[in-house]
Amino acid sequence: MDIVNLVNILNGLNDQDLDMRLYFTRKRPNRRYHSYSPTIHPDLQIEIKDIVKSAVERIQEVEQRPFSPIGTIEGCIETYTPKEVTSFNDILESLNEDFVNRQEVPPEEVGKLTFYCLKIITDEGDILLEE
Template sequence: MDVTNLVTIINRLDEQDLDMRLYFTRKKPNGRYQSYSPTVGPDLQIELKGMGLKALEKVQDAEQREFSPIGTIEGCIETCQANDVTSFNEILQSMEEDYVNRQQIPDEEVSRLTFYCLKIFTTHGDILFFRRVTKFNKLKGGFFGKFANNDFRKLDDTLLGIDPNVDIVIFNGEMLILNHISLERIFSIHDQYQEKATRTLGLVQSANKITNFEQFREDCLSDARVTRALTKLLNEETRMSQVFANFENVINVIDIFDLKIELAEENTKIVYEDKSQLMDITRLIRDSFYKTYMGNRDGYDEGI
């Protein structure tokens, strides 16, 4: 994403004629999203626009990399296509006129809201800023209050905080991820990881190189870290095929790294026994073990 161009677009907006909406959203038990869009006054609109602008200015010179389910590199920000996130269009739909609730948000709903979205309309395309909400918990045995006209008044417990940070920015179908974990939490992509990991495991099963495979599958899908690695591996199918096609190298890696993995059927299959082997087997499948050129040192990708 061209962040500098986006900063320029926002800077050129007429603050006396801003066109924006603020949405607060939660995911309901049935899996659908509910969004509310309260009225936002002109002064607050300017302040909200300024917060989004400052967040972008901070990352103008940051290196950008494609989103990886297994984690990001410190100092880098990630990008991906918004349509690659399954729930994105569902969330957008909850913000459309036919679905969004513009009435007063019921008090009981406030504590259920999980994120907000600031949508700025421009001639270049809509700019969306996403951020998880900050909630103020009740004081134990007390309450929050404020001074008004020399009176001290109790505040109710339906307060939400909007801080100057931004988690996700979306512009013209491209997603800029400023907070890696927030992509998972705002867009609830755990189910998407599960689906892709299941597809990867189908490819692994077809290679017929792991015994007790059904238990292996179950254990993989119950481990979030392994599920993320298998999701990424779906885009590395050739890499995985090469591992199984050169199984003698698997045998060598098991020996070099003294992995607690047994082999069966004349050293042609990996014997899966329990969860303690999940990481090592996943690293084998991903071809994560290596030897350095300069130091001739053995190692493996710490990402999984």
């Protein structure tokens, strides 16, 4: 996604009508994904949005290049499209409301989590940020 466009969308969000989900995902040994998404208090949603906006604003002028498995270039952000992630659909399926675990992440699972995703629901469509 274009970083400048993302900043504009984040700036246009109404804090009083904010809708976001934070997913903590584990890739299991059987290569399937399991996601947890505890409920986020509205005040915390605003705080998370502000943190993300601040982080994205700091990098909006940084050069973006396609991901290279050979190595990275210092000072660049590497990007890739969902089509390049072989398990992308499996990851999305684990975020589906029919499968996601809405309970607290069990303490024994915390150290096994592989990545997190932040989903921001907007009028323009959902924004999915991964780390």
